[in-house]
Amino acid sequence: MDLARREARLRELGLGDMPDAQFDAFATQLAQAAGAPYAMVNFITGHQFFAGLHTPSPGQSGQSGPDAGPEVSRIMSRDHGYCPDVLNRRKALVLPDVYAYPRFASNEVVDLIGIRTYAGAPLIDERTDTVLGTVCFVGTDPRGKETGRDTLQLIKESRDELMRLIYQRTGGGPR
Template identity: 55%
Template sequence: MSAPVPYNTSYDPTSHLLLTPEDRDAPARVARLRELGLGELPMPEFDEFARNLAHTTGAPFSMVNFIDENRQYFAGLYAAGRPGVQLESPQQQPQVGRTMTRDQGYCPHVVVRKKALVLEDVCDYPRFAGNPVVDEIGIRSYMGAPLIDRKTGMALGTICVVDTDTHPWGREGLATIKSLAEQLSDRIHQLETRGTI
């Protein structure tokens, strides 16, 4: 008899891989995001942060992503000059919208682990190669780091970059995204302290 699949996960019975990790902090994170007023609306400051993140890393897509129990919300989004567009079929130019389910992409792994994740070629990792974003959007590489809440210590979300080609992020890319995630975490803390979010 096999063990039950944890709540709020996806499971591929053909490969026996847990594709979306169990997220025990989700209810507390949802409450904290509501308290902060994050994860429901786009924020111009976060869009600007995402644009700078894309330019710094050389990625065509970047996001400031907050994750609840069922979905991901890109409060900051840069999509190579195409903000606000919806997820399209693989025959069209790869595009991304403001929301995704928890089963799409790699940020849920970063949030649960509370550690940065670098995938220079997602196809090199069977656990990640089967993610829907590979076939639906054509994502081939990913790099993300958690946004750690200074008050609670939990990961509220991520900053991340993706590319439709393989991308050699390297150690420099990892150091950069971790540093920028810390900067944005500090900024969120400052905004809360000042009562501006």
């Protein structure tokens, strides 16, 4: 079972349901590179856990108080968002405008935090061929389809960089 293998491998690597300052910094760098308000390092077990999380501060959005945008928790149901699709597909997914894809437009996060764009890639452990989770960024404004290739390249490069970081930290890299 993939879930049991993923949970076991995350435990072996010392990863999982703990916020991580290094992953938060990674998410912030990704959000800046993507020009997106949100970015996550997401380990998926019975739920999604954002070990790395970047959200806009009230000053970033130019708003404060109740209109500053919704607060994003580090825990999200496996039914929400697009990362579970990336996990199952084992391939990167880029949605320049989620409204253009009926299958994805009705996802609860569209209304919850106003997601209009998404890019995510699976974090595949080369040693065990286990998908540990995803790295992703989301935006609240649609992007043109012409940005798709650049976005795909950015999310794949980010995935590769993050896996190198994980292997450096844990010594659990490819054989």
